[in-house]
Amino acid sequence: MTSPLATRLAAALCAAGLALATAPTLAWQADNGDGSYTNPPLNADYPDPDIIRVGEDFYFATTTFANSPGLRLLHSRDLINWRIAGHVLPRLDGGPAFDLNGGSVYRRGVFAPSLRFHDGQFVIAFTMVGQNTRICRATDIAGPWRCHSLDRAAFDPGLFFDTDGSAHIATAIGSDGTVTLLSLSKDLTTVTAARKIHYIQGAEGSKLIRRGDWYYLFNAIPRRLAMTISRARSLTGPWETVNSINSAQTGGHQGAIVDLADGRWWGFVMQDKPSIGRITNLSPIFWRDDWPVWGTPEAPDRVPAVARKPVQGQTPQQPATSDEFDTPQLGLQWAWNHNPDNTRWSLTARPGFLRLQATRARTFWTARNTLTQKGQGPYSRADVALDLQGLAPGDRCGFGVIGKVNAHIAATRLDDGSLQLQMGGQVDEGDGKPQTELPVARTALPGPRVLLRTELDFERARGRLSWSTDGRWQPLGDEFALIYDWRTGTFQGPQYALFCFNPGAAGGRMDVDGFRFSDQRDAPR
Template sequence: MSEVWVADNGDGTYRNPVLYADWSDPDIIRVGDDFYLTASSFNRVPGLPLLHSTDLVNWRIIGHALHRLPAGHATPRPGCGVWAPALRFHAGRFWICYPDPDHGIFLTTADDPAGPWSEPRLILPGRGLIDPCPLWDDDGRAYLVHAWARSRCGFNNRLTAYPMESDLTGPTGPGVLVVDGDAIPGCRTLEGPKWYRRDGWYWLFAPAGGVATGWQYALRSRRVFGPYEPRVVLAQAGTDVNGPHQGAWVDTPAGTDWFAHFQDLGAHGRVVHLQPMRWTADGWPEIGDHGAPVATHRKPAPGPADPVAPATGDTFEDGRPGPQWSWPANPGPGQVLPHPGAGLRLACRPGGDDLRRLPNVLGQRLPGPRLRAETGLRLDAPAGARAGLTVHGRTYAWIGLVNRPGGTYLTCRFAEAEGEAEQDAADPVAVPAGAGVRLAVTVTEPAVVRFAAEIGGERWECGPPFTATPGAWIGATLGLFATGPGGHADFDRFVVRPHR
């Protein structure tokens, strides 16, 4: 278990964010006493992560619903892939509707949220369709609402809905504009709708105002296709929680209501907050403390005796990375190699020097505001190969080993501008042939990165600190990589701890 960030205070209360990592655009459902969460994954593979909780505060990763992206994702395509999904439980099955803004809206289903999930099916083709959410009405009829991406279709700030087949395999009629954000005073970038039914009302919970600066609407209507009446139900107010919006309303077995949403924290991505929610006398939801985010609160349910957080450290059991890891594109065969020892063996594959363009960088989300990650490395490869530990987004830096014709060198490099060639952060240090090194990275607020290494009992500091930056719609990535004309790199246990 990672202890970098623990949201459970151990006294029946929690602190926000409940997930201090890039679990972007969260959607949550309850099935019995269990809660399940999925999130957008963009160009990460595997995508559509599934997390489980019994109290909305302590979460574990249990799998992924999507194991490959469509053809065309053999190399990283930042900002593409899987945008905001919706998770639902209906007719004894789990359903995820998710958008690929370049292709349309897809559906995958499963009997068990841990998988296996069905092969994705395109149910509503179209460029610019994003943020879908299905609704099954009391009479059994099905509907689907979605938003629009200006970057793909030239407009946004609108929500469109379709009547659907009961199994969501396709629409049964034309789309209907159910909410025109341009007609709401002050509204811009209305998107991310989640659709619900309560006490004779149809409810759309939808964010507006942009990722880092927005707010949350609730919209209600007596008719499924509207008209819908809007009200702002969550905003930053006097707190330091910028842009609190886009998430899920969920209830507990005890009958209390909660709202989970994200906050954009730059290199740390879109972290997840949990807010209490109640219904006012005039029938509207009130989220947080009179519409403002709370920092701490009593927990929704007792939950586990010991705090739980999504895994970050890894022993690489059976030589495989755990579910916290992902690739920035569809992995090719043999990127992870079998080997007789403990740890992880990565193949050194050619592809150039820019880590942002390589599909074989194995990464995970930054798991908190202050952390230290360590691993050991040996490089068994010809000249031209290199391997190491990196933090990367639109810019990046790394520490590791490079094999040159004259020997092996401990190296630390960075690329501070998008497209900029790498530069040395410190003079390389010769390493005895066959020797291993221990690599370390610390991250402190605000996303300040420092690299160090230990070789032969001596500590080596890597130049000045580097400030991490986010990627395209995702936070910075903490990663391991191996590149070159052949050979392999061996990483031992990956250890992640809080940094004091």
């Protein structure tokens, strides 16, 4: 179903010879179509990966911080082509800040999940900042999930089930490096023992794997963006440790390995990128003296840029991007910046549109109901069609990015009833420091219908905002930087952001008539 506004705007663009894409465009496609793939499989911010195999299916759990729903899960049949399968947490809990009430939890929330499959159930362990570790279970990866909390917080918990069915968690925090093994009761509700089993300076992000008679412990060393591998004949040690790959030269610094149905093993590892965030790379593994080695015997100790797909014959696919908002539920590609106020957004009030009613907030950074989607590399853009007839004086509603640099075009209604577009935003400096304001650019808007475009060029680390009412795209304001920084912003790469807020009383509304994604660089201006 194509909504009326999109049809009218597309017709105007066609008349100008600049038609919008009429079909959704996939993001970065890692599957080369010839039996090989190019890293990364997902060219976007999918950090802290944990990947398991169940039969012929692979499942991927990733950190989502303050985004809601929380704790994203993906599914693949070949480790290369992924789709979003669901989320574990419909909403985040633990205090009013998760609702952007009295503060925010950017850079907090859900961290470093550990996913396993045991006794016919998916089991996931994770620790929200400032809370005890939770263990959730479901018979279907899409949920629903049943969760309970342990009596303590295990930093970056590495869940592990041994061959005898016993359950354990390996945990270490980089400020210390002591690896502790927590043993769990059969029903996974109680910690029955806690033992210090190893020490690696700066270690965290623990993962435990068993292969034959050997236990393998994988740890990230964030201070040098590297990974170590330890092995022992017993869970309690003694362990011997070797250095493995690193983020700067050889492809990553936090991850582990996953077995294939035919007995081969593959490695997954996170790599920091300065503009897009933390990506996940996949690599073949070979074994040398019972140690897993990333790469191939011909090119060892590095993640290959291009390699043969681990499983052949699967159809190329990527997580969904474009959305016409013509179903009563949001697509799984979307997440709110914090828990939403569900009374102030709707997909049914005006069928075929996403309606965002202005929430009361002082700034973009503190506004609820900002709807986000991951930016995609190496280049992507998104166009949205907006109907602004419902804007009230003082509303600031529009489209842009959220991250460390929060650049956006906001539509406002002036006191005389006219409409104006304003490009601006803030740079989050972290630690409670005042945000730095971006240069402001303004233009009058001749009517209530407009297309807004956000371009993200991660190779140049630059973004651009544009607008159109007649098929001629006009940049508004200067280019802005695309920056990933774990110390400031959202701890995520830049995300597309639809928003509507009012610094005074909650005001009017913005109707969004479609989100069109493209990875083509030859976009007309």
